[in-house]
Amino acid sequence: MKNQEISKKAKLFLFALYIGIYVSVDMLIKASQKGENLEYDYDPVCAILMTEVVKLVASLLIYFRMDREVGVKEKFNSLTKITPTRLMYGLPALIYAFYNILAYYNLQNFDPPLKTLVLNLRLGFTAFLAWLILKQKISRMKFFSLVILFVGIIMGQ
Structure with a gap:
């Protein structure tokens, strides 16, 4: 893959977008609560699962659009290989998802x-x-x- 620089404007935009999303997530979750018990009209676990699926799809789209010199078949084959590094990233990903689920329940209190x-x-x-x-x-x-x-x-x- 070629060394690609991100422009200063793009970095500033991404930084502002990250801060905006980080600040607004808790407020949006809190705004979605209903009733006296501050319950959700949806299952928080399903919301997190759908969020993770959307992130996976977006990551795969970006992965397949990058480095056009490598064919789609080679990229797909590289994704299907289970390596120790990929297994190492599995546990933190599960902990992160669990952390996000707990955020919903924290916001009830x-x-x-x-x-x-x-x-x-x-x-x-x-x-x-x-x-x-x-x-x-x-x-x-x-x-x-x-x-x-x-x-x-x-x-x-």
Whole structure:
């Protein structure tokens, strides 16, 4: 495959699109809730499954459109081979899908900003475990930012 550069405008557009999608997803999920119990009119697991199928189809379309020097048959044959690397990516993909399903159920109990704050608490847990298990030092600035995050969660609750 040829080395293809992405223009600065395209990078800026993709960055803005990513931020827009990231910010709007929780609000759209929250807006889809109905009734006193804040239930969904659809099954969140099916919504995640359909999202993953759409991402797979889009990825395959992009894959088959790239590098036109290689034939479709060769590309299809390369996709059907099961390699250790592909198996390695399977577990994180399943964890990611499970994480997305939990986001729906988190939004039944939290509003979007509080959910984001609580999920960011994983940074604190990761830092604590890195300090405890890996014996890594945490700079004062990082420690201060973790304290601010923790105080924000307390204030949000």
